[in-house]
Amino acid sequence: MMSQKRAIVMNEKDNTATAVETIESGSSVVVSIAGQDVVVAVRHNIPFGHKFALRTIELGDPVIKYGETIGYATKPIAGGEHVHVHNLESGRGRGDK
Protein backbone atom coordinates (compact mmCIF):
# COMPACT_ATOMS: atom_id res chain seq x y z
CA MET A 1 0.00 0.00 0.00
CA MET A 2 1.20 3.52 -0.80
CA SER A 3 1.70 5.66 2.25
CA GLN A 4 2.30 9.36 2.43
CA LYS A 5 5.87 10.45 3.10
CA ARG A 6 6.80 13.90 4.34
CA ALA A 7 9.76 13.99 1.94
CA ILE A 8 10.67 12.26 -1.32
CA VAL A 9 14.03 10.93 -2.53
CA MET A 10 13.90 10.75 -6.33
CA ASN A 11 16.91 8.47 -6.94
CA GLU A 12 19.10 6.25 -4.78
CA LYS A 13 22.19 8.30 -5.73
CA ASP A 14 20.65 11.48 -4.28
CA ASN A 15 22.18 13.26 -1.28
CA THR A 16 19.07 15.44 -0.88
CA ALA A 17 15.38 14.82 -0.18
CA THR A 18 12.50 17.12 -1.19
CA ALA A 19 9.91 18.02 1.47
CA VAL A 20 6.33 17.50 0.27
CA GLU A 21 4.95 19.25 3.34
CA THR A 22 6.41 21.85 5.68
CA ILE A 23 8.81 20.15 8.11
CA GLU A 24 9.73 21.75 11.44
CA SER A 25 13.29 21.84 12.73
CA GLY A 26 13.96 18.92 15.05
CA SER A 27 11.61 16.52 13.24
CA SER A 28 12.67 12.95 12.51
CA VAL A 29 11.57 12.27 8.95
CA VAL A 30 11.31 8.86 7.32
CA VAL A 31 12.33 8.77 3.67
CA SER A 32 12.38 5.83 1.30
CA ILE A 33 15.67 5.24 -0.53
CA ALA A 34 15.62 2.34 -3.01
CA GLY A 35 12.80 0.75 -1.02
CA GLN A 36 14.53 1.12 2.36
CA ASP A 37 13.11 3.45 5.01
CA VAL A 38 15.77 5.78 6.42
CA VAL A 39 15.27 8.26 9.29
CA VAL A 40 16.79 11.74 8.94
CA ALA A 41 16.95 14.24 11.82
CA VAL A 42 15.98 17.53 10.17
CA ARG A 43 17.91 20.51 11.59
CA HIS A 44 16.06 23.46 10.02
CA ASN A 45 12.52 24.41 9.13
CA ILE A 46 12.04 23.09 5.59
CA PRO A 47 9.26 24.73 3.55
CA PHE A 48 7.13 22.65 1.20
CA GLY A 49 9.12 21.86 -1.95
CA HIS A 50 12.50 22.66 -0.43
CA LYS A 51 15.39 20.24 0.10
CA PHE A 52 17.38 18.93 3.03
CA ALA A 53 20.62 16.95 3.02
CA LEU A 54 20.43 13.20 3.59
CA ARG A 55 24.05 13.09 4.75
CA THR A 56 27.13 15.32 4.97
CA ILE A 57 27.97 17.17 1.77
CA GLU A 58 31.50 18.64 1.81
CA LEU A 59 32.42 22.07 0.43
CA GLY A 60 32.57 21.83 -3.38
CA ASP A 61 30.88 18.44 -3.56
CA PRO A 62 28.09 17.89 -6.05
CA VAL A 63 24.55 18.21 -4.72
CA ILE A 64 22.52 15.38 -6.21
CA LYS A 65 18.79 15.08 -6.96
CA TYR A 66 17.11 12.90 -9.64
CA GLY A 67 20.45 11.02 -9.62
CA GLU A 68 22.07 14.02 -11.33
CA THR A 69 24.19 17.00 -10.25
CA ILE A 70 22.05 20.07 -9.57
CA GLY A 71 24.94 22.24 -8.34
CA TYR A 72 27.83 22.34 -5.85
CA ALA A 73 28.01 22.99 -2.10
CA THR A 74 29.39 26.45 -1.27
CA LYS A 75 29.89 25.48 2.39
CA PRO A 76 29.94 22.19 4.28
CA ILE A 77 26.38 20.89 4.69
CA ALA A 78 25.46 18.46 7.49
CA GLY A 79 22.79 15.79 7.13
CA GLY A 80 19.34 17.26 7.88
CA GLU A 81 20.29 20.84 6.93
CA HIS A 82 18.27 22.94 4.49
CA VAL A 83 19.90 22.89 1.03
CA HIS A 84 19.12 25.89 -1.16
CA VAL A 85 20.71 28.93 -2.79
CA HIS A 86 22.50 29.90 0.46
CA ASN A 87 24.72 26.80 0.34
CA LEU A 88 24.38 25.51 -3.24
CA GLU A 89 25.53 27.18 -6.45
CA SER A 90 24.77 26.35 -10.05
CA GLY A 91 27.59 25.23 -12.31
CA ARG A 92 25.84 26.42 -15.46
CA GLY A 93 25.24 29.73 -17.21
CA ARG A 94 27.76 31.48 -14.92
CA GLY A 95 28.76 34.59 -16.84
CA ASP A 96 29.74 36.13 -13.48
CA LYS A 97 32.68 33.73 -13.06
Place this chain on the structure above:
Amino acid sequence: MKFMGYRRADGKAGIRNHVLILSAVVCANRVARGIADMVSGAVWVEHQNGCTQLGADLELSKRVLVAHGAHPNVFGVVVVGLGCETLRAQAVAEEIRAACPGKPVKLVIIQDEGGSVKATAAGAVAAREMLGQASCEVRVEIDASELILGTECGGSDACSGISANPALGKASDLLIEDGGTVILAETTELIGAEHIVAARAVTPAVADRCYEVIARCEKQATDMGVDMRGGQPTPGNIEGGLSSIEEKSLGCVYKAGTKPLQDVIDYAMPVTKRGLVWMDTPGQDIEQLTGMVAGGCQIVVFTTGRGTCCGSSIAPTIKVATNSELFRHMNDNIDLDAGPIVAGAATVDQIGQVIYDEMLAVASGKLCKAEILGFNDFAIHRIGPTM
Protein backbone atom coordinates in the same frame (compact mmCIF):
# COMPACT_ATOMS: atom_id res chain seq x y z
CA MET B 1 -7.02 5.97 -30.27
CA LYS B 2 -9.31 8.32 -32.20
CA PHE B 3 -10.71 11.79 -31.72
CA MET B 4 -13.32 13.88 -33.52
CA GLY B 5 -11.67 16.69 -35.45
CA TYR B 6 -11.80 18.78 -38.60
CA ARG B 7 -10.28 17.48 -41.84
CA ARG B 8 -8.84 20.45 -43.73
CA ALA B 9 -8.58 20.86 -47.51
CA ASP B 10 -4.77 20.57 -47.25
CA GLY B 11 -5.19 17.17 -45.56
CA LYS B 12 -4.23 18.34 -42.08
CA ALA B 13 -6.24 17.62 -38.94
CA GLY B 14 -7.63 20.46 -36.82
CA ILE B 15 -9.21 20.23 -33.38
CA ARG B 16 -10.79 23.71 -33.40
CA ASN B 17 -12.62 25.65 -36.10
CA HIS B 18 -11.53 29.20 -35.35
CA VAL B 19 -11.92 32.34 -37.38
CA LEU B 20 -8.69 34.18 -36.56
CA ILE B 21 -8.25 37.94 -36.80
CA LEU B 22 -4.50 38.21 -37.33
CA SER B 23 -2.83 41.55 -36.74
CA ALA B 24 0.19 41.61 -39.04
CA VAL B 25 1.83 44.61 -37.38
CA VAL B 26 1.74 46.38 -34.02
CA CYS B 27 -0.08 49.33 -35.64
CA ALA B 28 -3.02 47.07 -36.62
CA ASN B 29 -3.68 45.65 -33.15
CA ARG B 30 -6.58 47.97 -32.34
CA VAL B 31 -8.40 47.17 -35.57
CA ALA B 32 -7.84 43.42 -35.18
CA ARG B 33 -9.31 43.55 -31.70
CA GLY B 34 -12.18 45.74 -32.88
CA ILE B 35 -13.10 43.18 -35.54
CA ALA B 36 -13.02 40.33 -33.02
CA ASP B 37 -15.17 42.36 -30.59
CA MET B 38 -17.81 42.88 -33.26
CA VAL B 39 -18.09 39.25 -34.37
CA SER B 40 -19.06 36.73 -31.73
CA GLY B 41 -16.86 33.64 -31.82
CA ALA B 42 -13.85 35.14 -33.59
CA VAL B 43 -10.43 35.03 -31.90
CA TRP B 44 -7.62 37.51 -32.43
CA VAL B 45 -3.93 37.88 -31.76
CA GLU B 46 -1.93 41.04 -31.23
CA HIS B 47 1.79 41.60 -30.77
CA GLN B 48 4.57 44.22 -30.88
CA ASN B 49 6.20 43.14 -34.15
CA GLY B 50 5.91 43.73 -37.89
CA CYS B 51 7.74 46.97 -38.54
CA THR B 52 11.36 48.18 -38.65
CA GLN B 53 12.67 44.63 -38.32
CA LEU B 54 15.50 43.24 -40.41
CA GLY B 55 16.70 40.02 -42.02
CA ALA B 56 16.25 36.78 -40.12
CA ASP B 57 14.31 38.53 -37.33
CA LEU B 58 11.78 39.87 -39.84
CA GLU B 59 11.53 36.46 -41.52
CA LEU B 60 10.93 34.78 -38.17
CA SER B 61 8.06 37.14 -37.31
CA LYS B 62 6.51 36.51 -40.72
CA ARG B 63 6.92 32.75 -40.35
CA VAL B 64 5.05 32.80 -37.02
CA LEU B 65 2.20 34.92 -38.40
CA VAL B 66 1.80 32.81 -41.57
CA ALA B 67 1.92 29.60 -39.53
CA HIS B 68 -0.87 30.83 -37.26
CA GLY B 69 -3.06 31.74 -40.22
CA ALA B 70 -2.28 28.43 -41.94
CA HIS B 71 -2.80 26.40 -38.74
CA PRO B 72 -5.26 23.49 -39.04
CA ASN B 73 -7.19 24.73 -35.97
CA VAL B 74 -8.06 27.84 -38.01
CA PHE B 75 -10.99 27.68 -40.47
CA GLY B 76 -10.48 31.15 -41.89
CA VAL B 77 -8.35 34.21 -41.26
CA VAL B 78 -8.64 37.97 -41.58
CA VAL B 79 -5.14 39.48 -41.95
CA VAL B 80 -4.97 43.13 -40.86
CA GLY B 81 -2.13 45.45 -41.91
CA LEU B 82 -1.60 49.20 -41.72
CA GLY B 83 -0.13 49.65 -45.20
CA CYS B 84 3.38 51.11 -44.82
CA GLU B 85 5.02 48.53 -42.56
CA THR B 86 8.13 46.40 -43.17
CA LEU B 87 6.36 43.07 -42.76
CA ARG B 88 3.91 43.14 -45.65
CA ALA B 89 0.43 41.96 -44.69
CA GLN B 90 -0.12 41.18 -48.40
CA ALA B 91 2.74 38.66 -48.25
CA VAL B 92 1.35 37.11 -45.05
CA ALA B 93 -2.07 36.62 -46.70
CA GLU B 94 -0.51 35.27 -49.93
CA GLU B 95 1.65 32.76 -48.07
CA ILE B 96 -1.34 31.52 -46.05
CA ARG B 97 -3.32 31.08 -49.29
CA ALA B 98 -0.41 29.23 -50.92
CA ALA B 99 0.00 26.91 -47.93
CA CYS B 100 -3.74 26.22 -47.56
CA PRO B 101 -5.62 26.33 -50.85
CA GLY B 102 -9.33 26.68 -50.17
CA LYS B 103 -8.96 28.33 -46.76
CA PRO B 104 -10.91 31.61 -46.53
CA VAL B 105 -8.34 34.44 -46.25
CA LYS B 106 -9.32 38.13 -46.21
CA LEU B 107 -6.77 40.93 -46.32
CA VAL B 108 -7.67 44.29 -44.76
CA ILE B 109 -5.24 47.22 -45.11
CA ILE B 110 -6.16 50.15 -42.87
CA GLN B 111 -4.68 52.88 -45.10
CA ASP B 112 -6.48 51.47 -48.17
CA GLU B 113 -9.83 51.18 -46.40
CA GLY B 114 -9.76 54.80 -45.25
CA GLY B 115 -9.00 54.45 -41.57
CA SER B 116 -9.61 52.24 -38.58
CA VAL B 117 -13.41 52.47 -38.50
CA LYS B 118 -13.83 51.43 -42.15
CA ALA B 119 -11.13 48.76 -41.82
CA THR B 120 -12.87 47.33 -38.75
CA ALA B 121 -16.15 47.21 -40.70
CA ALA B 122 -14.54 45.52 -43.72
CA GLY B 123 -12.87 42.93 -41.48
CA ALA B 124 -16.09 42.32 -39.54
CA VAL B 125 -18.05 41.64 -42.73
CA ALA B 126 -15.46 39.08 -43.84
CA ALA B 127 -15.28 37.49 -40.38
CA ARG B 128 -19.06 37.27 -40.16
CA GLU B 129 -19.18 35.40 -43.48
CA MET B 130 -16.40 33.04 -42.38
CA LEU B 131 -18.11 32.26 -39.06
CA GLY B 132 -21.27 31.34 -40.94
CA GLN B 133 -19.31 28.97 -43.19
CA ALA B 134 -17.30 27.58 -40.27
CA SER B 135 -20.47 26.67 -38.40
CA CYS B 136 -21.37 24.22 -41.20
CA GLU B 137 -18.15 22.22 -40.79
CA VAL B 138 -18.67 18.81 -39.17
CA ARG B 139 -16.20 16.92 -36.99
CA VAL B 140 -15.02 13.59 -38.36
CA GLU B 141 -13.14 10.70 -36.77
CA ILE B 142 -9.37 11.19 -36.94
CA ASP B 143 -6.57 8.99 -35.66
CA ALA B 144 -4.60 10.20 -32.64
CA SER B 145 -1.43 9.69 -34.70
CA GLU B 146 -2.26 13.02 -36.40
CA LEU B 147 -2.05 14.93 -33.11
CA ILE B 148 0.96 17.09 -32.32
CA LEU B 149 1.19 17.87 -28.59
CA GLY B 150 3.14 20.88 -27.36
CA THR B 151 4.50 20.34 -23.84
CA GLU B 152 5.26 23.20 -21.54
CA CYS B 153 5.96 23.89 -17.90
CA GLY B 154 5.77 27.34 -16.41
CA GLY B 155 5.87 28.64 -12.90
CA SER B 156 7.68 25.47 -11.86
CA ASP B 157 8.06 24.39 -8.27
CA ALA B 158 9.89 21.50 -6.66
CA CYS B 159 6.92 19.22 -7.31
CA SER B 160 7.07 19.78 -11.09
CA GLY B 161 9.73 17.09 -11.42
CA ILE B 162 7.96 14.76 -8.99
CA SER B 163 4.33 14.83 -10.17
CA ALA B 164 3.04 16.82 -13.15
CA ASN B 165 6.06 16.55 -15.47
CA PRO B 166 6.55 12.78 -15.06
CA ALA B 167 2.77 12.36 -15.57
CA LEU B 168 2.87 14.52 -18.70
CA GLY B 169 5.84 12.38 -19.79
CA LYS B 170 3.62 9.31 -19.48
CA ALA B 171 0.92 11.03 -21.57
CA SER B 172 3.62 11.94 -24.13
CA ASP B 173 4.68 8.28 -24.29
CA LEU B 174 1.04 7.19 -24.76
CA LEU B 175 0.57 9.61 -27.67
CA ILE B 176 3.81 8.51 -29.32
CA GLU B 177 2.83 4.84 -28.86
CA ASP B 178 -0.36 5.75 -30.76
CA GLY B 179 1.78 7.16 -33.57
CA GLY B 180 1.53 10.83 -32.59
CA THR B 181 4.06 13.60 -32.08
CA VAL B 182 5.29 15.49 -29.01
CA ILE B 183 7.22 18.77 -28.92
CA LEU B 184 9.72 19.31 -26.10
CA ALA B 185 10.90 22.94 -25.96
CA GLU B 186 12.28 25.57 -23.54
CA THR B 187 15.96 25.12 -24.34
CA THR B 188 16.98 27.29 -21.36
CA GLU B 189 15.17 24.89 -19.08
CA LEU B 190 17.06 21.92 -20.45
CA ILE B 191 20.48 23.27 -19.41
CA GLY B 192 21.89 20.54 -17.17
CA ALA B 193 19.60 17.85 -18.62
CA GLU B 194 20.77 17.88 -22.25
CA HIS B 195 22.75 14.64 -21.82
CA ILE B 196 19.53 12.81 -20.89
CA VAL B 197 17.75 13.90 -24.09
CA ALA B 198 20.84 13.53 -26.31
CA ALA B 199 21.25 9.93 -25.14
CA ARG B 200 17.86 9.19 -26.72
CA ALA B 201 18.64 10.84 -30.07
CA VAL B 202 18.05 8.59 -33.09
CA THR B 203 21.30 9.65 -34.81
CA PRO B 204 24.62 11.16 -33.69
CA ALA B 205 23.73 14.27 -35.72
CA VAL B 206 20.54 14.79 -33.69
CA ALA B 207 22.51 14.25 -30.45
CA ASP B 208 25.08 16.84 -31.58
CA ARG B 209 22.29 19.33 -32.22
CA CYS B 210 21.10 18.89 -28.59
CA TYR B 211 24.50 19.99 -27.27
CA GLU B 212 24.76 22.72 -29.91
CA VAL B 213 21.50 24.48 -29.03
CA ILE B 214 22.28 24.23 -25.30
CA ALA B 215 25.77 25.69 -25.80
CA ARG B 216 24.36 28.60 -27.80
CA CYS B 217 21.71 29.26 -25.16
CA GLU B 218 24.18 29.08 -22.25
CA LYS B 219 26.61 31.35 -24.12
CA GLN B 220 23.94 34.06 -24.26
CA ALA B 221 23.97 34.16 -20.44
CA THR B 222 27.74 33.97 -20.10
CA ASP B 223 28.27 36.63 -22.82
CA MET B 224 26.19 39.03 -20.75
CA GLY B 225 28.59 38.51 -17.85
CA VAL B 226 25.85 37.59 -15.41
CA ASP B 227 24.86 34.65 -13.26
CA MET B 228 21.86 33.14 -15.04
CA ARG B 229 20.21 32.80 -11.63
CA GLY B 230 19.27 36.47 -11.97
CA GLY B 231 16.53 35.27 -14.34
CA GLN B 232 16.55 31.48 -14.27
CA PRO B 233 15.34 29.95 -12.03
CA THR B 234 12.87 32.81 -11.53
CA PRO B 235 12.33 34.32 -8.05
CA GLY B 236 9.11 32.30 -7.80
CA ASN B 237 10.92 29.09 -8.73
CA ILE B 238 13.51 29.76 -6.00
CA GLU B 239 10.81 30.54 -3.45
CA GLY B 240 9.24 27.20 -4.41
CA GLY B 241 12.46 25.38 -3.57
CA LEU B 242 14.33 25.17 -6.89
CA SER B 243 17.96 26.08 -6.24
CA SER B 244 19.57 26.02 -9.71
CA ILE B 245 18.84 25.87 -13.42
CA GLU B 246 20.08 22.26 -13.39
CA GLU B 247 17.49 21.29 -10.79
CA LYS B 248 14.75 23.05 -12.74
CA SER B 249 15.85 21.43 -16.02
CA LEU B 250 16.07 17.92 -14.56
CA GLY B 251 12.47 18.32 -13.41
CA CYS B 252 11.41 19.81 -16.77
CA VAL B 253 12.87 17.05 -18.92
CA TYR B 254 10.47 14.45 -17.50
CA LYS B 255 7.61 15.89 -19.50
CA ALA B 256 9.19 14.58 -22.70
CA GLY B 257 8.60 11.00 -21.61
CA THR B 258 11.00 8.22 -22.52
CA LYS B 259 10.78 7.83 -26.31
CA PRO B 260 13.62 8.36 -28.82
CA LEU B 261 14.36 11.93 -29.91
CA GLN B 262 13.71 12.17 -33.66
CA ASP B 263 14.71 15.74 -34.46
CA VAL B 264 15.88 19.12 -33.13
CA ILE B 265 14.26 22.03 -34.98
CA ASP B 266 14.52 25.82 -34.86
CA TYR B 267 11.94 28.13 -33.32
CA ALA B 268 8.54 28.04 -35.05
CA MET B 269 9.73 25.68 -37.81
CA PRO B 270 7.18 23.10 -38.95
CA VAL B 271 7.35 19.75 -37.18
CA THR B 272 7.93 17.18 -39.92
CA LYS B 273 8.94 14.04 -37.98
CA ARG B 274 6.62 11.83 -35.96
CA GLY B 275 7.53 11.00 -32.37
CA LEU B 276 9.48 13.20 -29.97
CA VAL B 277 10.88 16.46 -31.39
CA TRP B 278 12.85 19.18 -29.57
CA MET B 279 12.05 22.74 -30.68
CA ASP B 280 14.74 25.26 -29.74
CA THR B 281 12.74 27.98 -27.97
CA PRO B 282 13.39 30.38 -25.11
CA GLY B 283 12.08 29.52 -21.67
CA GLN B 284 9.69 32.48 -21.69
CA ASP B 285 6.28 30.82 -21.60
CA ILE B 286 4.42 32.82 -24.22
CA GLU B 287 7.23 32.94 -26.79
CA GLN B 288 7.57 29.18 -26.37
CA LEU B 289 3.82 28.60 -26.65
CA THR B 290 3.64 30.73 -29.81
CA GLY B 291 6.63 28.92 -31.36
CA MET B 292 5.15 25.46 -30.74
CA VAL B 293 1.75 26.46 -32.15
CA ALA B 294 3.51 27.92 -35.20
CA GLY B 295 5.29 24.55 -35.51
CA GLY B 296 1.89 22.91 -35.92
CA CYS B 297 0.89 21.61 -32.51
CA GLN B 298 -2.88 21.55 -32.23
CA ILE B 299 -2.95 21.08 -28.45
CA VAL B 300 -0.76 22.08 -25.51
CA VAL B 301 -0.43 20.55 -22.05
CA PHE B 302 1.09 23.02 -19.61
CA THR B 303 2.21 21.98 -16.12
CA THR B 304 2.55 24.53 -13.35
CA GLY B 305 3.50 24.59 -9.69
CA ARG B 306 3.30 28.29 -8.89
CA GLY B 307 0.20 28.74 -11.06
CA THR B 308 -0.29 30.23 -14.51
CA CYS B 309 -3.41 31.05 -16.48
CA CYS B 310 -2.10 31.65 -20.02
CA GLY B 311 -3.30 30.00 -23.21
CA SER B 312 -3.02 30.19 -26.98
CA SER B 313 -5.96 31.71 -28.85
CA ILE B 314 -6.01 28.86 -31.39
CA ALA B 315 -4.51 25.80 -29.63
CA PRO B 316 -6.30 24.59 -26.46
CA THR B 317 -3.89 24.87 -23.54
CA ILE B 318 -4.63 22.35 -20.76
CA LYS B 319 -3.18 23.20 -17.33
CA VAL B 320 -1.95 20.56 -14.89
CA ALA B 321 -1.15 21.49 -11.29
CA THR B 322 1.89 19.88 -9.68
CA ASN B 323 0.28 20.06 -6.23
CA SER B 324 -3.30 19.86 -4.98
CA GLU B 325 -3.11 23.10 -3.00
CA LEU B 326 -2.50 25.03 -6.23
CA PHE B 327 -5.27 23.08 -7.98
CA ARG B 328 -7.71 24.29 -5.34
CA HIS B 329 -6.27 27.80 -5.04
CA MET B 330 -6.30 28.61 -8.80
CA ASN B 331 -9.09 26.25 -9.80
CA ASP B 332 -10.57 28.75 -12.29
CA ASN B 333 -7.44 28.32 -14.40
CA ILE B 334 -6.16 24.78 -13.76
CA ASP B 335 -7.79 21.82 -15.51
CA LEU B 336 -6.13 18.80 -13.89
CA ASP B 337 -4.40 17.92 -10.61
CA ALA B 338 -1.21 15.82 -10.46
CA GLY B 339 -0.96 16.49 -6.71
CA PRO B 340 -2.25 13.03 -5.74
CA ILE B 341 1.15 11.69 -6.91
CA VAL B 342 2.92 13.82 -4.28
CA ALA B 343 0.41 12.70 -1.66
CA GLY B 344 0.99 9.05 -2.56
CA ALA B 345 -2.67 8.66 -3.56
CA ALA B 346 -2.06 8.05 -7.28
CA THR B 347 0.78 6.84 -9.49
CA VAL B 348 2.52 8.74 -12.27
CA ASP B 349 1.05 6.26 -14.77
CA GLN B 350 -2.49 6.81 -13.48
CA ILE B 351 -2.30 10.61 -13.78
CA GLY B 352 -0.53 10.23 -17.13
CA GLN B 353 -3.54 8.29 -18.40
CA VAL B 354 -5.87 10.99 -17.02
CA ILE B 355 -3.91 13.64 -18.95
CA TYR B 356 -4.00 11.59 -22.17
CA ASP B 357 -7.75 10.98 -21.85
CA GLU B 358 -8.31 14.70 -21.25
CA MET B 359 -6.19 15.55 -24.32
CA LEU B 360 -8.38 13.36 -26.53
CA ALA B 361 -11.57 14.83 -25.01
CA VAL B 362 -10.30 18.37 -25.61
CA ALA B 363 -9.18 17.41 -29.12
CA SER B 364 -12.78 16.30 -29.74
CA GLY B 365 -14.23 19.62 -28.61
CA LYS B 366 -14.28 19.78 -24.80
CA LEU B 367 -13.26 23.31 -23.82
CA CYS B 368 -10.34 23.79 -21.47
CA LYS B 369 -10.39 26.61 -18.92
CA ALA B 370 -8.00 28.94 -20.77
CA GLU B 371 -10.33 28.81 -23.79
CA ILE B 372 -13.46 29.42 -21.76
CA LEU B 373 -11.82 32.45 -20.14
CA GLY B 374 -10.72 33.85 -23.50
CA PHE B 375 -6.95 33.74 -23.14
CA ASN B 376 -5.16 34.68 -26.35
CA ASP B 377 -1.51 34.90 -25.36
CA PHE B 378 0.83 35.46 -28.26
CA ALA B 379 4.46 36.60 -28.32
CA ILE B 380 6.98 36.20 -31.13
CA HIS B 381 10.58 35.52 -30.17
CA ARG B 382 12.93 38.29 -31.38
CA ILE B 383 16.45 37.61 -32.65
CA GLY B 384 17.30 41.13 -33.85
CA PRO B 385 16.92 44.76 -32.80
CA THR B 386 14.05 47.10 -33.56
CA MET B 387 15.59 49.67 -35.91
